[in-house]
Amino acid sequence: MSVTKPYRRTCRQFVDGSYAEGGRWQYLLHKKFANEPQHFIRAFLMLQDDLEELFTFIEPADQNLNAYSHRTQQLLTRCCIEIEANLTAILLENNYPKTSSDLTMKDYKLVEFSHRLSHYRVRIPGWRGTQGTRMPFSPWGGSTQDPLPWYQAYNQAKHDRHAHFHLATFDVLLDAICGLAALLAAQFHQEDYSPQEKTLGVGASYSYDTDDGMSTSIGGFFRIEFPTNYPFSERYDFDWEALRQLPDPFDEFDHAAYA
Template identity: 60%
Template sequence: MCRQFVDGHYSEGGRWMYLLHPKYATDPRHYVRAFLLLQEDILDLFSYVEPSDVNLNTYSHRIQQLLIRACIEVEANFTAIFLDNGFGDNDTRFNINDYKLVNTSHRLSSFQVRIPGWTGNRGTRRPFLAWVEEDGRLDWYRAYNKAKHNRHENFHLATFDALLDAYCGLNVLLSAQFMDEDYGPGSKSIGVMGADYYYEGNDGMDPSIGGSLRIRFPDDWPADDRYEFDWQELRNLADPFVNFDYAALTRPERRR
């Protein structure tokens, strides 16, 4: 996972290079490619539905299909995080209560994502913020489930608003794992793109994977949870990583 170092930075001085180690994640490009394909279709949707507050309640079959795709990718990323950390196995059926455990390890609720070119006040989103609020319910994920299982009655819930939260949520998940590395053959390496790329005012954000969104990484990591390793000392180890113990966050009767 990506975390702040003790000095508050994420990637300066080549510290980001742990993301490229073959033991860091299983086939990360697989998950990034799926996001990039979804991004193409959402940008195409913007040709028909203007990214604006006034269109948030728009719904259609196309929007529902994209919402389903986005949420399936969200689920796939959560599952990959668990399996790579030895939590569950290929037969485990995870649910939203399990996914919420990742907020502890990755601080998803602190990420902010902005949609450049948005008209109105809803262009900046925090798709996992509800996990630290009173009801703890992700409305966009609930909309996906209800519209998927009973489309006739809940079709209207698959809105442009829900889609964009799901899309931004997927971007947050990928960023929390891979920062802005796309693992492509011409990968730019982290930090090469400057703050002026897709720049719209002094928003304090950085370009994220795919280049169509801007993101603000958490700056509120507790001191005890920040990284302070020297990657140059660890990089030649066969496996320099330690699994996060998700089972320790669950009640004994729910451990798998």
């Protein structure tokens, strides 16, 4: 049996394999789907702008992956803080039985069970070389849910910058910001929650460097490949027009059941 009510802050496949079947994607716009999603997206857009500015000094290319500086370390720190904030919001808004101050990486890893983060692929357009497509959460996909190397680098550089400054490289920064892009997509698909009027238009469109089978990310820069392997029993299948009439049309994912 499929999922007949969407979970809070959780975007996933419908039974037909799509992420926006008919008009049912509009559950993303309901006020009770997420608490102030635009707050989280604005922070990401600022980071994306800063990354694109960094590209004027460090060419996005394989040869530069080991570069590091105060700027890469600062951006890495901000990215990881935003990732923690998003993971915290997912858990707490789904009624996870801990306070934000008590959450650890052990708790954050539970979001893998609701959002399949390990299956998201993110591509950096314009990259020169072979390292422009990343799966930042792939270590969480195994049964052991291994640590995230880029998050470990952030922690080490944060707690002892003098000794571990060299770990805050361009490479781990890219993993972190791609991870944040994936995490936002796993919650909000392509919705940026701007006040701009939405349209259901079906006109043709085109753009450069988008023949990769991926989707445009929130913010319009990164390319995202969404998971396509949700078991049928975990896919959404609901009548949104009927659900939206309910006082609360959302369910809460029981992350604690996987702890």
